[in-house]
Amino acid sequence: MKVALSIADDLFGAAETLSKRLGVSWSRLYATALADYVGRHRGRKNTDQLNTVYADARDRLPPAIRRAQRRSLEPDTR
DSSP states (O other): OOOOOOOOHHHHHHHHHHHHHHTOOHHHHHHHHHHHHHHHHHHHHHHHHHHHHHHHHHHTSOHHHHHHHHHHHSOOOO
16 A cells, blocks of 8 residues: 655654665565554553553452562562
């Protein structure tokens, strides 16, 4: 699919330089960058959902267990 877009001149210049250095076309560079961006945000949605689930579960844990979990994450200074 062909797409027209507007980006800042300095970003365009940096992308042009990078595409030459990597030896890839502009289309390939932009498609790869967009796929990476979309993938990171898709993962972020999953992380946000898991954080919600585990935040609810943590609220139901007895205080002694929460303290034990916290201690297990502290660095060992021995």
